Amino acid sequence: MTTSLNRWYARWLVRALLLLGRRQQALEQIDAQLASDKGNLHALATRAHVLAEMGDKPAALQTLHRLVEVAPGQAAGWFNLGYLSEEMGELEQAEAAFRRATEIEPKLDRAWYGLALALIRQRRFDEAVPALRKNTELQPMSPYGWYQLARVHVDRQEPEEAVKIIHHLRRFEPKVAAQLVRETGLGQTQT
Template sequence: MNFDFVRHYWRGRLFTRLKRLNQALAAFEAALAISPNDLRVLRSLGYLHGERGAWQTAESYLRRALALAPDAVTWFNLGYLLDQSGRREQAIAAFREAVRLDSKLDRAWYGLGLAHAALGQHQEAVAALEKAGQLQPRNPHIWYALGMAQHHAHAPDKVEAVARHLLRFHPLVCGKLIQDTGRADLRHLVRELE
């Protein structure tokens, strides 16, 4: 065990938690100099550079990690990064690879749905968000996105079903969905809207 590597790695983790990104980056870079193929360090550097909006640098670290050990979470992180940098078609490919490797990775299904929706591919968005909703039946963000995708896919009955589902555990998000879809016929579901 290389104690210098361990020291730098754990300093990087600590500084990441403390939101001291420059110090975290320096610590992880020092760890990477000692162990250039450490997956944890490559993933951490990808994450931190992504947090700073350095998309190309972040992508290069994540792709190095994927070349060493392709796993669902790293594919998800790459998809998220690509989506945030506006490269939605590439994000969709990365999210698809993530769910191929782990079909229960709800956040990858969610990201896939949002990327499709951003491209106006509402049927594909619905399919991905339905899967995310099955995995996370009480996540209001997923269900709101699903309701909006159903709305844009011209499925009013399904929007109502999503609103009724949301009403069970998050009436505020249910109200937002009703307002954002212009569904005045559903206002009676949420008292605050009446």
């Protein structure tokens, strides 16, 4: 009972410090938690988030590596590792992390999208298509996956596929469809 009460209080204190904008003090509290409980997943995830917000992305990345070592079966940790890795230009590491997240949780649409972005940045367009299709299957009303899928089809010299997506987007995201028309010159006429 005392351990769970102490954990609750420590989490509450960290939240309060973060709400007050006192990130360094929050980080000190998190590190104190980890000193006594190295496997505290919540503390590890929070530490990575706070470090990234403070601009120390290498330390955040290191913390995320610790998190996935401690909890290799949690998709969220792998997703966060992939997200930060992709943001830092560590594309192969991002790809591997996103792939692991999708293996653990196949319905994690954000991980499919992240995987696609990592592949696109590596100019591996053929491999990005299935990831984007899975993302749009899981999130059919989100324009992000559709937009990237249309762009990939343009890069693959498949303008007719991009036009189909533009027409599809016009039904629920006309601004995104218009942006694709401006960027690609495709789908100028509405059918």
